[in-house]
Amino acid sequence: MWTSILTATLIITAIALAAGVLLSAASQKLPGNSNQVVDQVDALLPQTQCAQCGYPGCRPYAEAIVSGEVSINLCPPGGDETVQRLADLLGRDPEPLAEAAIVASVAVIDEAICIGCTHCRSACPVDAITGAHQFMHTVIRSECTGCELCIAPCPVDCISMVPMI
Amino acid sequence: MSTPAATYDLGKLYGGLRLPAEKTVSTSLEIQRIPVPDQLVLPLAQHVGEPAHPVVGIGEYVLKGQLLAEPYGSLSAPVHASSSGKVVAIEPWPVSRRFGENAPCIVIECDGDDTPVAPSEDMAPYNSLPPNALLKRILQGGIVGLGGAVFPTGQKLMQATTMPLEYLILNGVECEPYISCDDMLMREQAAEVLGGAQILMHALALDACYVVVESDKPDAIMAIGEALAELGDERIVLKQVPTIYPSGGEDQLVQLVTNREVPSGGLPTDVGCVVQNVGTSAAIYRWICEGEPLISRVTTVTGPGVRSPMNVMARIGTTIADVVSFAGGYNEEAEQLIIGGPMCGKSVTTDRVPLVKATNCVLVLTEKPVYGNEQPCIRCGECALVCPIQLLPQQLYWYACADNESKLRTYGLTDCIECGCCDLVCPSHIPLTSDFRNAKARFQELADEKARAERARLRFESRNERIANEQQQRERELDEQKAAAKKAGPSAIDEILNRRKNKQQDKDDE
Numbered sequence: 001m002w003t004s005i006l007t008a009t010l011i012i013t014a015i016a017l018a019a020g021v022l023l024s025a026a027s028q029k030l031p032g033n034s035n036q037v038v039d040q041v042d043a044l045l046p047q048t049q050c051a052q053c054g055y056p057g058c059r060p061y062a063e064a065i066v067s068g069e070v071s072i073n074l075c076p077p078g079g080d081e082t083v084q085r086l087a088d089l090l091g092r093d094p095e096p097l098a099e100a101a102i103v104a105s106v107a108v109i110d111e112a113i114c115i116g117c118t119h120c121r122s123a124c125p126v127d128a129i130t131g132a133h134q135f136m137h138t139v140i141r142s143e144c145t146g147c148e149l150c151i152a153p154c155p156v157d158c159i160s161m162v163p164m165i
Numbered sequence: 166m167s168t169p170a171a172t173y174d175l176g177k178l179y180g181g182l183r184l185p186a187e188k189t190v191s192t193s194l195e196i197q198r199i200p201v202p203d204q205l206v207l208p209l210a211q212h213v214g215e216p217a218h219p220v221v222g223i224g225e226y227v228l229k230g231q232l233l234a235e236p237y238g239s240l241s242a243p244v245h246a247s248s249s250g251k252v253v254a255i256e257p258w259p260v261s262r263r264f265g266e267n268a269p270c271i272v273i274e275c276d277g278d279d280t281p282v283a284p285s286e287d288m289a290p291y292n293s294l295p296p297n298a299l300l301k302r303i304l305q306g307g308i309v310g311l312g313g314a315v316f317p318t319g320q321k322l323m324q325a326t327t328m329p330l331e332y333l334i335l336n337g338v339e340c341e342p343y344i345s346c347d348d349m350l351m352r353e354q355a356a357e358v359l360g361g362a363q364i365l366m367h368a369l370a371l372d373a374c375y376v377v378v379e380s381d382k383p384d385a386i387m388a389i390g391e392a393l394a395e396l397g398d399e400r401i402v403l404k405q406v407p408t409i410y411p412s413g414g415e416d417q418l419v420q421l422v423t424n425r426e427v428p429s430g431g432l433p434t435d436v437g438c439v440v441q442n443v444g445t446s447a448a449i450y451r452w453i454c455e456g457e458p459l460i461s462r463v464t465t466v467t468g469p470g471v472r473s474p475m476n477v478m479a480r481i482g483t484t485i486a487d488v489v490s491f492a493g494g495y496n497e498e499a500e501q502l503i504i505g506g507p508m509c510g511k512s513v514t515t516d517r518v519p520l521v522k523a524t525n526c527v528l529v530l531t532e533k534p535v536y537g538n539e540q541p542c543i544r545c546g547e548c549a550l551v552c553p554i555q556l557l558p559q560q561l562y563w564y565a566c567a568d569n570e571s572k573l574r575t576y577g578l579t580d581c582i583e584c585g586c587c588d589l590v591c592p593s594h595i596p597l598t599s600d601f602r603n604a605k606a607r608f609q610e611l612a613d614e615k616a617r618a619e620r621a622r623l624r625f626e627s628r629n630e631r632i633a634n635e636q637q638q639r640e641r642e643l644d645e646q647k648a649a650a651k652k653a654g655p656s657a658i659d660e661i662l663n664r665r666k667n668k669q670q671d672k673d674d675e
Contacts, residue, residue, distance in 0.1 A: 047618035049625045057625055126624040145621045 037066050037090075044085045048077045049125035050147030052099070057125060071095055076102050077146070105161040106144040107151070111136045113158035120150035120159060176424030178417055180551040181409040182586050184508075186381060188345045191467040191474040196349050198478045199491045201248045205273040205482035206519035207233060208260050212309040213316045214240030219271060225252045228282040230458055233271050236304075242317040243307045246282075247460040247480035250275035261504040261511050261518045270519065273482070284456045291364045291453050299368040299453070300326070306452035307459045307522075312336060312347075312413070312442035313505065315523045318449070322368060324434065331437035333371050334422055335362055335446055337378040337385060338406060338413035341506030344526040346463040347443050349476040351378065351385035354447050355392035361446030362401055364453050369439060374401045375422055376443070381408040410508070411584040415440045417553050429580050444525075464520060466492040470499030470529030479520050486516040488527055498531040508585040540593040548587035548597060554580050558587040558597050565604040570611065573604055581605075 042062040053074035055061040064070045065086070072086040072095065079101035080094075087094035109120070109129075116134040128144045131137030139150075139159075151159050210216035215238030221227055227246040234244040250273045257267040291299060304319025335358065339347040351358060362374050376393075378386050389403055406412055406421050416427040418440060425436040433440050444462065451457045460481055467474035472493025479488055485502070489495060503510040504518065506526050520527070548558035556577050564572040578601060587597045650657065 042622070045618075047621040047625070049621060057629075058622065059625075125628065126621050127628050128624070143620065143624060145617075 034066055038062050040089060041065050041086065044078075044082060044089065045075060046077045046082065046145075048145035048147045050077060050145065050149060051125075052076050052147075065090070071098075073098050076100065077104070102146075104164045105146045106141055106164050107139045107146065107148070107159050108141075108162050109137055109139055110158040110160070111138060113156050115156055117155060119153035119155065123149045123153045125149060176420050176422065178409060178412050178421050178553065179555050180553045180586060181411060181417075182551055182589060183408065184342050184410045186408070187342045187467075188348065188381075191343070191345045191465050191476055192348060192384075194473075194475045196353055196463055196476045196478050197491070199480070199483060199488065201275050201277055201279050201480065202483045202487045203275060204484070205247050205250070205275060205480060206258050206484060207244055207247070207271045207273070207482040208258070208519065208521055209234050209244060209269050209271065211244065211315060211481070211522040212242040213314065214238065214242070214320075216269065217241055217244050219255055221252050221271070223252055223255060226250070227252060227273065228280050230282040230456075230460060236317075240317060240320055242309050242319070243305065243458075244271070245307050245458040245460050246273060247482045248273070248275045249278055249280040259513075259515050259518050260521070261513050261524070288456055292367055296326070296368045296370055299364070302453060303368065303449055305458075306449070308445060308448050308452060309459070309522050310442055311444035311448060311462060311522065311525070312415075313509065313523055313525055314415075318441070318445055322365070322439070324432075325369060325439045328434040329437060330369055330371055330434065330439060331373060332423060332439070333362065333365055333369060333374040334418060334433075334438055334440045335374065335376045335443050336413060336415070336418055336440050337376060337382070337389070337443045338418060339382075340379065340408070340410045340413040341508050341526075342410075343467050343528055344465050344506045345467070346465045346476055346525050348382045348385050349465075350444055350447060350463050351382070352388045355385075355388040356396070357447040357450045358389070358443045359392050359396055359398070359401060359446075360454060361441075361448070361450035363398065364449055365439075365441060365446065366400060371439075372400045375404045376401060377404045377406055377418060377422055379408045379412070380405050410586070411553055411582065414553065414582050414584065416582070429577060459522060462520075462522065462524070464488065464524055465526045466529075467526065468503075468529040469531040470495055470501075472496050481520060481522055483520045484516065485513075485518050485520060485527055488520055489516060489529065495529060496531075499529045500532050501530040503528040503530065509583065537594040539595055542593055542595060545592060547590045547592065551586040551590050553584060553586065554582060556581060558601075561604075562595060562597055562600060565600045568604075568607065570608065573608075578604060579608070 042059050045058040045062060047058050049057045051057065053061045055064055065072055072090065072092060073083050075082055076097065076099045080097060083097060084094050114136050116131060116136060118133055121129045121131060121137060125147060126143055126145055128140045129137055129150060130140060146161065146164065148161060209219065217234035218237040219234045221233050227233065228249045229246055231246045232243055233246050236243050252271060253274045254272040255269065256272065258270040258272070259266055260268045260270065262268060300319055300322050303322065308318045309315040310318060310321070337347055337351055339345065362376065366372060366374055376389055378389060386403065386405060393401060393403060404422060411417055412421055415433055419425060419427055419433045419436060419438045423436065423438060427433050428435055448459050452459065461478055462481065463476055463478055465476050466488055471489060475492055477488060477491060501512060502516060503512050504524055504527060505511055507528060510526065510528060542559055542562060544559055546559060552558055560576050561573060561578055564576065581601050583598050583602060585598045591597060
């Protein structure tokens with residue numbers, strides 16, 4: 001009787017060991033699915049690329065969220081709705097927004113004042129500003145995400161935000 | 166005179182309501198032609214899809230039937246001049262639409278001569294044309310669905326030819342109260358309606374057509390029957406259906422006539438049917454056989470607020486003010502102006518709006534209908550009983566209040582035809598249809614937002630890629646320069662410095 005118990009224990013232990021080795025090898029060799037989660041989180045973010053969360057764009061913030069290093073309430077353009085959706089997706093507790101939510105708006109260049117310095121053009125994260133050096137610039141309204149990143153670099157303060165209709 | 170008997174083998178229509186018809190007031194007179202007005206206002210978007218692009222300029226003299234705006238984009242229809250005159254403006258003008266108040270319009274000051282444009286040369290008889298060419302021609306006539314949905318007919322037919330088809334159904338079921346324009350059209354222009362049916366059958370390579378008329382239009386049934394007997398085309402069959410609102414809805418009509426259910430999110434072509442309004446059919450006949458594009462239509466001017474209710478044949482672009490004054494004007498009690506019928510129409514605040522291709526009725530009511538105060542839903546389920554789509558409006562209402570998009574989709578909000586039956590029976594006077602309309606608008610908003618975010622993401626990614634590429638390029642160039650300098654050794658650097666020194670000296674000597 002003792003032998004049969006011993007055999008059973010040995011067999012089970014051997015199977016468990018083999019499975020453990022296999023799984024650990026797989027987890028090192030095969031790519032993890034965190035990329036997929038990043039995609040899902042990225043899809044919930046508003047894609048304004050405004051960097052108000054402290055990361056240089058929506059995808060970097062999504063990566064930071066998935067790695068667990070930051071909280072999910074740092075996206076003012078997304079508002080409480082986005083926090084709620086992120087909480088649902090990741091199984092975390094929803095938190096109130098760290099900063100007040102902002103209304104959707106777009107940047108407008110006062111073209112009479114613009115001196116054509118191209119600073120705003122290089123600051124735009126989605127290439128929504130067009131114009132050549134020393135020529136008037138303009139915002140492509142349909143592509144502007146309202147991130148406000150073009151406002152600070154402008155040396156003549158000719159960019160203002162207007163609410164999106 | 167004997168008429169072919171209307172047939173009665175029908176499918177089942179779910180729900181629906183029997184509404185007071187109120188049609189006889191406007192059917193006592195024949196269709197009256199409104200003379201050419203002083204001014205015509207032609208919106209660029211009189212159809213579903215993208216607005217047309219103007220091809221005439223301000224100050225240009227245009228002739229009746231001349232192309233004013235050509236279709237633009239994948240779904241669009243052209244606009245033609247309804248009479249001759251001078252284009253005085255292309256500007257925003259109040260129009261009757263579901264969303265928004267003003268839309269760009271071409272304004273023509275008519276000279277009253279009504280000079281027609283020279284007829285086009287390719288007026289070959291329709292049955293000598295291959296179906297494809299015929300469809301293209303229909304597209305050019307500016308013809309859109311005149312039942313109210315104003316879908317560009319040419320495109321609808323082209324989509325239909327990609328599917329296996331069995332029946333052409335001509336919709337003479339004018340189920341909304343007050344409206345009688347299709348009734349009068351069938352009474353007076355039955356031959357043109359059937360001529361259009363023959364053209365459509367040729368274009369779609371079909372040999373079965375039902376002309377479907379509601380049972381409360383005996384004169385129209387008689388007229389169609391007589392025209393049918395004269396024509397002797399055995400492919401066309403007249404069918405009579407009971408008078409239940411909304412049996413004139415496209416999917417409902419298919420269900421009634423063929424007993425086939427159009428699948429959710431599908432089209433009648435999915436079950437082998439193409440539905441066209443009788444007015445559209447007559448318009449196709451006039452365009453293909455007489456060369457007249459869609460520049461006029463029959464419209465019912467009615468309601469207790471109009472002095473003499475009647476059906477009029479009006480130029481597209483005539484203002485509603487002109488139309489109403491032709492019908493004797495408003496009486497003292499007139500209160501509310503509605504474009505369209507009482508169920509699906511839209512209330513407007515000014516009669517400066519033009520009559521467009523979609524305008525089947527101008528309704529003037531004497532008092533704003535008094536709805537009771539809205540009260541909480543008591544879950545009685547009356548709305549579910551009358552819903553012709555078999556939806557559950559009480560559940561949809563719940564989820565619409567909670568703005569729960571996924572539930573609204575599961576419960577089939579996108580299939581709602583906004584017929585208004587649920588509103589009418591609701592004992593708590595909840596404006597269900599307008600709630601559903603708003604919820605649908607919100608769907609659209611969310612979809613737009615999503616598309617915008619997706620575009621922004623792609624632009625962000627491609628910008629990052631471009632910046633990374635530029636960086637690499639610069640590094641590579643720098644490396645190459647460094648390598649070249651190293652290869653040449655220190656003597657090369659001396660050489661460069663000497664050359665520069667010599668140059669400087671040359672300059673100094675001069």
